[in-house]
Amino acid sequence: MLDPTATASSPAVSKPWLKSYHASVPATIPPLDHGTIPDLFDACCARYAESAAYSCMGSTLSFAALARDAGHLAATLQSLGLEKGDRVGVMMPNVLQNPITLFAVLKAGLVVVNINPLYTARELRHQLSDSGAKALVVLENFAATVEQALPGTDVRHVIVTSLGDCLGLKGLLVNAVVRHVKKLVPRWSLPGHIPFKQALSRGRGLTLKPVALASGDTAFLQYTGGTTGISKGAILTHGNLLANMTQLGLWLDTAFVNRPRPQRIVFLCALPLYHIFALTVNALMGLKLGGLNVLIPNPRDIPALVKEIGQNRITVFPGLNTLFNALLNNPDFRTLDHSSLALTFGGGMAVQRPVAERWEAVTGCPIKEGYGLSETSPVATANRLDLPDFTGTIGLPLPSTEVEIRDEEGRSLPPGEPGEICIRGPQVMAGYWNMPAETARAMFADGFFRTGDIGFMSPEGLTKIVDRKKDMILVSGFNVFPNEIEEVVMTLDGVLECAAIGVPDPHSGEAVKLFVVRRRPDLTEDEIKAHCARHLTNYKRPRHIEFREELPKSNVGKILRRQLRG
Structure with missing residues (x-):
């Protein structure tokens, strides 16, 4: 099993990003204050005992x-x-x-x-x-x-x-x-x-028995499609998550270089806590900082969400491009007092520049993009929080994090040349649950995790994503894998062949498009959609269906999704 706390650096790894750090941010994180999340939990709950930790639907905890x-x-x-x-x-x-x-x-x-x-x-x-x-x-x-x-x-x-x-x-x-x-x-x-x-x-009426836990023990199995479409549980240890919290804490401090730090940090928690983004950035960082998380059970109800934002002096707003865009299209949101907003953190999917520009014009707070995956606990890179610019990149590696752009053989590529984004650091998972072969496929021997995203690094250490190596579709920040959709659709009587791809969507970034070759001529689009609704959660369901006489294939008969993408 990989050692998630290892921070050893290969001498060959260049770190151009360090010269782009704010002067207060160290290159590496200090030793962790606590060995496990329960240790941190007990300490923080004692320290902030009387403060509000969570609010939801008018009730506070x-x-x-x-x-x-x-x-x-x-x-x-x-x-x-x-x-x-x-x-x-x-x-x-x-x-x-x-x-x-x-x-x-x-x-x-x-x-x-x-x-x-x-x-x-x-x-x-x-x-x-x-x-x-x-x-x-x-x-x-x-x-x-x-x-x-x-x-x-x-x-x-x-x-x-x-x-x-x-x-x-x-x-x-x-x-x-x-x-x-x-x-x-x-x-x-x-x-x-x-x-x-x-x-x-x-x-x-019971007594909680103490359990001997260590930083290397598993805390979460965070399920992800990974890069192959097989649903896998990323093993995240206590050490993984505590390291990422420490990294984020150092990075967050710079958000208050040019403005006073509020006495209480109030997080908007509109992203679901079962998603790794909100789990770490909201629940765990809220605990570490003694902040209040305003829980939103249904973020799709934009008027209700706007009302909650208006009733709370939000300091930190983690969100996705789709959420920012939906709020900007609500007239009541545009009239709110946003003066308390110190940080808008965008992740899960690319933030579109027009959305970022409108957001800053309305709220006065620029969106800062970050990047990560379930396998990295999740945050691996982020833009500087003290600078006003929207860079259109995923930013710089966090302290103790190394990013390399590599070719298929694992060789490091020079600045400006695209290749696979690979990450090494204490927040990288311990492996995939009960899947040693998948773990080996995802990791280089030197501990770098292969993200499956294609990008390049600038001489200043900023990374730009340009494409995805695999066929994964990104719908509102959630990974959707064609294999799973195709497997479900193929169980429907009347389908001879099918293939799923991602197509641009103004609301969700991408949407699923399904190409179908009919075995039964009277098979309808409604039948397919009803079948998918029974077996796939909403964001995985095809929004567009196109019937074809045949699908493009390679010489060995593999369906060529790239030709369907055009």
């Missing part, structure tokens, strides 16, 4: 309450017979129960498996089976999917929460509206499940 509830839930998880290293699925949107559960799982010595709550039963079953998860915490809105997916998995314990469980008396009304008025909870049956509030109550 202090750091002291977060520590209390996470401790109770952790004790209950241990009482179920779960032992160090066992995996626990966390399947819910941005509600207060999410961070409580995340930190409870880690405090119990267990491993978090983040799951998109919108997954279909097929997608969920794969992730549960592959991870070997023994327990699952899920919002009741998605319990019907869990009921379908559980057979054949190792899951023996399911804790079910309701939207209003952490909202006090108001929560009773919220649950009634969600269940009976909006009818957002399909019928489900999970015999033996434990209600979330009961799990907290049970934990009050």
Whole structure:
């Protein structure tokens, strides 16, 4: 297994980016203050006990309450017979129960498996089976999917929460509206499940047993398509994430070189916590800095999101190009007071220059792009936060991070010459879960991770992405792999052949286009879309379908997606 804490540097690695650093940023990070995330959690919750850690739908959770509830839930998880290293699925949107559960799982010595709550039963079953998860915490809105997916998995314990469980008396009304008025909870049956509030109550009478954890122990299995289209769990250790938090902390300090640092940092958390971007930049950095995270359960409801932004003096706004663009098109957002906004951090997908220019004109705060992947915990590079320019690049490698542009044989390429972006640093994963061959394919022998993105580095150390090596499609910051879509579509009666590609989309950056050769002449576009809706979560579904008589193929019969892209 790779050593995630290794920071050794090959003498051959040139580091032109160091001369572009702000004077206050060191080349390497200092030794970590804490060995594990629970160590950091306990220290920060004690230090910031009375401060608000999270707010959601008008209710607030202090750091002291977060520590209390996470401790109770952790004790209950241990009482179920779960032992160090066992995996626990966390399947819910941005509600207060999410961070409580995340930190409870880690405090119990267990491993978090983040799951998109919108997954279909097929997608969920794969992730549960592959991870070997023994327990699952899920919002009741998605319990019907869990009921379908559980057979054949190792899951023996399911804790079910309701939207209003952490909202006090108001929560009773919220649950009634969600269940009976909006009818957002399909019928489900999970015999033996434990209600979330009961799990907290049970934990009050239990003692949390200390678990000996080390920085090299696994904290998260963060699932990603990687570069081959096979869904893989990136093994992120406590050390990986603590290192990335330290790197980000040093980088964040420069955002306040030219403006006063606020007494409290308020993060907007509109990106889902099950995504690595929000997990690290919101949940973990919020913990480290004692900041408040304003949780947004449904960021697609732009008017409601604008209202939340207006009610909170947001300091740090992590987001995607699609979110920025949607807000800019809302007239109420443009009239808000944005004077508190110190940092807008763009990631997950390329930020378009016109969107960046409009954002700065409206908010007075430039968007700073960064870059990373699930495999890098996630942030590997970022633009300087003290400079006003929008560079259109992914910025400079963070401290203790090395970036090389390499050719197919792994040879380093000179500035300006495009090749594969490769990353080495303490935030790089320990490998893929139970996939040594995939791990070997993704890593060079010297510890550099192969991202699958093609780019070049300027003489100043700024990296520009120009293309993707593989056929991965990027929809609103989420990886979508043609193999998975094609496999699903091929199970539909009437399809002879198919191929999926990404096409430009003004809202999501890219959208999925599907080419189909019919076996049955009366096969319709609506049939295909309905089939995909049953088996693929929304962002993976084809938005465009084109029927062809045949698909272009190589001499050995491989479908040539690049010819379909034109």
